[in-house]
Amino acid sequence: MLKPRNTATRELVNLDGLWRFAVDTPAVPEPWRSVLHGATEAAVPSSYNDLFVDPEIRDHVGWVWYQRTVRIPRGWAGGRVVVRVDAATHAGKVYAGDRLVAEHQGGYTPFDADITEHVVAGEEFRLTIGVSNELTNVTIPPGTVTMTQDGRRSQKYLHDFYNYAGLARSVWLYSVPETRITDITVVTDVDGATGTVDYSVETSADAAVHVRLRDETGAVVATGDGADGRLRVENAVLWQPGAAYLYRLEAELLEGDDLLDSYPLDIGIRTVKVRGTEFLINGKPFYFTGFGKHEDSPVRGKGHDDAYLVHDFQLLDWIGANSFRTSHYPYAEEVLEFADRHGIVVVDETAAVGLNLAVTGGLTGVGAKPTFSPETFGDETQAAHAQHIRELVARDKNHPSVVMWCLANEPASHEDGARKYFEPLVSLARSLDPTRPVTYSVVMFATYRNDKIADLFDVLSLNRYYGWYLDNGDLASAEQKLEAELRGWAEQFDKPLIMSEYGADAMTGVRSVWDVPWTEDYQQSFLAMYHRVFDRIDAVTGEHVWNFADFATGPGIHRVDGNRKGVFTRDRKPKSAAHELRTRWKRFADRNPT
Numbered sequence: 373m374l375k376p377r378n379t380a381t382r383e384l385v386n387l388d389g390l391w392r393f394a395v396d397t398p399a400v401p402e403p404w405r406s407v408l409h410g411a412t413e414a415a416v417p418s419s420y421n422d423l424f425v426d427p428e429i430r431d432h433v434g435w436v437w438y439q440r441t442v443r444i445p446r447g448w449a450g451g452r453v454v455v456r457v458d459a460a461t462h463a464g465k466v467y468a469g470d471r472l473v474a475e476h477q478g479g480y481t482p483f484d485a486d487i488t489e490h491v492v493a494g495e496e497f498r499l500t501i502g503v504s505n506e507l508t509n510v511t512i513p514p515g516t517v518t519m520t521q522d523g524r525r526s527q528k529y530l531h532d533f534y535n536y537a538g539l540a541r542s543v544w545l546y547s548v549p550e551t552r553i554t555d556i557t558v559v560t561d562v563d564g565a566t567g568t569v570d571y572s573v574e575t576s577a578d579a580a581v582h583v584r585l586r587d588e589t590g591a592v593v594a595t596g597d598g599a600d601g602r603l604r605v606e607n608a609v610l611w612q613p614g615a616a617y618l619y620r621l622e623a624e625l626l627e628g629d630d631l632l633d634s635y636p637l638d639i640g641i642r643t644v645k646v647r648g649t650e651f652l653i654n655g656k657p658f659y660f661t662g663f664g665k666h667e668d669s670p671v672r673g674k675g676h677d678d679a680y681l682v683h684d685f686q687l688l689d690w691i692g693a694n695s696f697r698t699s700h701y702p703y704a705e706e707v708l709e710f711a712d713r714h715g716i717v718v719v720d721e722t723a724a725v726g727l728n729l730a731v732t733g734g735l736t737g738v739g740a741k742p743t744f745s746p747e748t749f750g751d752e753t754q755a756a757h758a759q760h761i762r763e764l765v766a767r768d769k770n771h772p773s774v775v776m777w778c779l780a781n782e783p784a785s786h787e788d789g790a791r792k793y794f795e796p797l798v799s800l801a802r803s804l805d806p807t808r809p810v811t812y813s814v815v816m817f818a819t820y821r822n823d824k825i826a827d828l829f830d831v832l833s834l835n836r837y838y839g840w841y842l843d844n845g846d847l848a849s850a851e852q853k854l855e856a857e858l859r860g861w862a863e864q865f866d867k868p869l870i871m872s873e874y875g876a877d878a879m880t881g882v883r884s885v886w887d888v889p890w891t892e893d894y895q896q897s898f899l900a901m902y903h904r905v906f907d908r909i910d911a912v913t914g915e916h917v918w919n920f921a922d923f924a925t926g927p928g929i930h931r932v933d934g935n936r937k938g939v940f941t942r943d944r945k946p947k948s949a950a951h952e953l954r955t956r957w958k959r960f961a962d963r964n965p966t
């Protein structure tokens with residue numbers, strides 16, 4: 373799915389800013405039919421929850437409405453006019469005037485509404501977007517809506533991060549020509565000093581396709597004709613972790629000499645492969661250092677923010693991180709583009725967090741019901757998960773920074789039914805993208821002895837909390853158990869192991885000379901213990917600390933003002949552990965030579 377861009381044949385108007393905003397109420401049926409009266413205003417992009425002081429808005433369960441007036445530029449007669457919503461969390465409905473023009477399920481992938489028939493160039497129209505925050509057993513991620521005793525609807529979910537909702541990413545108005553490029557797929561390979569770029573251009577109607585590849589100086593290094601083809605780049609400069617290099621593929625649609633459409637796509641030439649316990653980028657073993665992150669900041673919630681984007685990547689660089697996982701949902705496309713340009717490696721995760729009835733908000737328990745069953749997570753959940761994987765791959769397939777798909781976080785992979793649920797999803801991901809390895813983040817109850825799906829995946833990503841949820845405060849016992857378990861995985865499977873989560877909560881300023889949980893010192897000793905173990909086990913191919921920064925969580929008694937496992941505070945100040953990591957990861961530069 374192509375990101376809207378300004379090109380020689382397409383125009384783009386950004387619709388971010390203040391929108392009229394109202395919570396859905398039975399008192400105003402069909403609120404899209406008129407101007408939202410008495411409405412307050414909400415910022416786009418932003419989650420709406422923390423903008424307001426009114427708990428009825430913050431805790432509302434169901435639809436909210438965003439509305440604004442939009443003028444179609446005068447010169448847009450002739451082509452198609454489209455509204456793009458980069459994310460409506462977790463479901464969206466778009467109205468042009470009174471007309472429903474698009475509906476979408478899933479809070480972290482974009483969708484378009486073609487509004488050509490409902491608008492007139494040069495004139496204004498009323499754009500209303502409904503957004504629902506409801507999670508059920510057939511949404512990804514899942515949740516349940518229950519009724520409180522006094523008749524309020526209450527949203528419960530199976531993950532600890534706060535269920536932020538709204539228009540957290542940009543909204544766009546754009547024009548495309550009637551005969552146009554609808555998609556581009558690029559697969560790259562390396563053959564000695566030559567890079568190959570297999571491209572495939574999809575179009576809305578038959579027309580001649582011409583492509584041109586430029587290097588970073590703007591020089592044309594290869595050209596091709598036809599909708600599919602292979603470009604060869606002699607002495608290609610590869611996209612490397614820590615040393616990004618992007619070529620620009622310019623695709624053109626022509627009728628004779630007339631340019632019907634053009635679309636530029638920045639691509640990186642690189643390869644990704646798994647060989648035994650090694651993760652190879654461009655044929656060289658790569659060791660992941662970095663974090664599981666969240667899209668999370670004060671006031672904006674999950675709202676995309678370019679300032680935080682730049683600053684977070686600065687901190688990744690400062691600390692020596694070469695990668696991160698988009699825990700626990702696909703991040704804004706701007707984040708991936710930035711990673712492409714700056715050589716940061718991304719493990720791209722779906723929003724499938726919480727397919728596990730034995731885990732609630734990061735805490736352990738025994739599920740009262742089986743996780744995978746027709747009453748709990750069955751065929752409909754699986755279908756929603758499959759659709760989400762299709763949309764994720766469609767959006768992110770061309771990013772060189774994305775080296776692997778993570779299909780779920782901490783599913784109940786040790787329970788009966790897990791294999792039946794996951795086998796088709798793994799096949800689907802492989803058929804959509806045969807070039808990237810697939811992984812899942814393994815919950816601590818799923819061990820090398822009882823896990824039922826590990827063999828289906830290329831890389832095993834383990835989330836482990838020895839020393840926190842288990843053996844809290846006893847790092848000596850934690851060290852023995854961690855090592856024993858990692859050795860078990862390494863002996864059982866000839867696959868790379870990535871520690872995709874390990875971390876301890878720490879409150880800034882709370883200190884101790886002893887191993888006291890919640891202190892900065894304990895977080896630091898905890899990480900140092902894990903690192904000693906990793907260094908003793910060859911199959912460990914990467915370490916992603918949980919979490920990059922403190923983040924907001926849903927209601928519950930087990931958190932103090934959010935999850936405090938951040939190595940940085942929520943406002944991005946380093947805790948002591950940041951220095952421990954920095955010393956270690958800067959030394960690793962020689963493990964990952966560019």
Ligand code: BDP
Nearest residue numbers: 532733734781782835935937
């Ligand atoms: C893991 C989850 C993660 C939580 C973490 C924690 O994958 O989302 O935030 O636990 O409890 O189980 O800190």
